[in-house]
Amino acid sequence: MTGMGRTAMRLAVAGATLATTFAGGAALAETGQATGQIPKNFLLYESEARKPVNPSSGEKWTISNKLGATLAFNPCLLNRPSDSGRVSTRTIDYQFSEVHRAEQLVLYRSAGAARSAMADLLAQVNRCKTDRSGSLVFKASAQAVGIGDQAARLTIQAYDKKGRPTVGGQRAVVVRKGSALAIYLHGAEYHSVKSDHFSEQLGDARRMAGKVCSLPGVC
Incomplete structure (x- = not known):
């Protein structure tokens, strides 16, 4: 895969590749799974994502309840999740021109399963921290922050x-609280990594x- 191909793929996985567009509104990729564990409009941007938008504006919201969606931050470009013990997953993606945003909430059967998922994600960052296989170099990193039971700032940047630095960056915050894991991601960054790139994601994670x-049984 070329460097530009990898760039496009990394930008795409920021929103976990969703489908099925309502005319003038959000896309809803329903899978038939029971989704009562995450109430409707529970995610921070879900109410906004469900509002109609003008198709000519270029804005696109997508909402998915796909249990087996990959995590929104995906440094190793996995095509299937590597965690286990999920009970429910909801992913919201926003795209407008070069702007990419994602919000994802995953509920696990236990705090231990969520803790393992967090450890696996951080291990992916370490395992795939440098990719020199294409025309661009992608570097990933993680830094612990004090939110919830566990949290980290996550970065991918293309050089x-x-x-x-060139277009192909992602700035995310992942937080675990009890048996829940949430990710807030901004994509299409093209600057050197700065602390203020995470301000909004940190606020959302808190x-x-x-x-x-x-939610019953989460904490």
């Missing part, structure tokens, strides 16, 4: 062969870390 405890 040219001279070490200059809100969700408190909100998930309202």
Whole structure:
């Protein structure tokens, strides 16, 4: 795969490749699974995602309840999830021009299963922290932050062969609280990584870390 192909793929996985578009509204990729564990409009951006939009605006919201969706932050470009013990998953993706945003909430059968999923994601960051196979170099990193029971800032950035940042970056925050894992991701970044790139994602992660405890059995 070429460097540009990898760039496109990394931008695509930021929203977990969703399908089925309603005319003028959000896409709903329903899978027939029981989704009562995550109430409707529970995610922070879900109500906004369900509002009609003008098709000519170029904006696109997608909502998926696919239990087997890959995690929104996917440093190793997996095509299937490597975690286990999921009970429910909801993923929201927003795209407008070069802007990519994703919100994802995954509920697990136990806090231990969620903890294992968090460990697996951080291990992926370490395993795939540098990809030099294409015309661009992709570098991934993780830094712990004090939110919920566990949390980390996650980064992927593309660089040219001279070490200059180019389009192909992702800035995400993942937080675990009890048996829930939430990810907030901004994609299409093209600057060197800065701490203020995570401000909105950190705020969202804090809100969700408190909100998930309202769900039975999560905390």
